[in-house]
Amino acid sequence: MPEQLETEPAVAASIFGENIDRARRFTENLARHGEERGLIGPLEVPRLWTRHILNSAIAAPYFHGRAVDVGSGAGLPGLVLAIARPDVEWTLIEPMERRTAWLSEQVAELSLSNVTVARMRGEEWTGGRVFDVATARAVSALRTLLPFTAPLVRPQGRLVFLKGANVGAELEAASKQVRKFALEDVSIEVVGDGVLDEPTRVFVATVAR
DSSP states (O other): TTTTTTOOOHHHHHHGGGGHHHHHHHHHHHHTTTTTTTSSSSSSSIIIIIIIIIHTTGGGOOSEEEEEEEEEEETHHEEEHHHHTTTEEEEEEEEHHHHHHHHHHHHHHHHOOTEEEESSGGGOOOOSSEEEEEEESSOOHHHHHOOOGGGEEEEEEEEEEEEEETHHHHHHHHHHHHHTTEEEEEEEEESSSSTBSSOOEEEEEEEEO
16 A cells, blocks of 8 residues: 555445445555556645545435546546446546546456446537436536536436535526526535535536426
């Protein structure tokens, strides 16, 4: 295990359940190779579990059916969620070749039969509105994110974005896009409060039509 990687928090085993071994392997792989492959910054390894892995995994209950992660990068949150929710069919969309190579390697090594990796941008998707849920983490502000994620989701499907502390301001700035893409039941939820050291803020909305 990489020397800098923080000790696995006790709560990790309860969040991942029977999938914890895969989560450990992925976390160790990312800690060992993430910086050299340009996937994470040099300061992230000592807080990888708390700030990234568990921050992503805590949102697992929001997903079902077919899900897409747009701008999957190192696999946060899509690959982590695919480990936590093997019952969900995942598509990871990522335009950069070195990142899709990493994602494909991890899918193979971890034997994740519920994951497809697609090298493209979200707006290049031509498969139609086939997803029940679309997600993204640390990709862009809501007003930029909504135009290339909402069109991937079937009517009455959901958008579930993992966001930072300024999500309220992002939502206010995205009021035009919220109306344009017929979003309903829009909310900002705090997940993991009392469970994680850093709870996750989640933007949730239904694509009405």
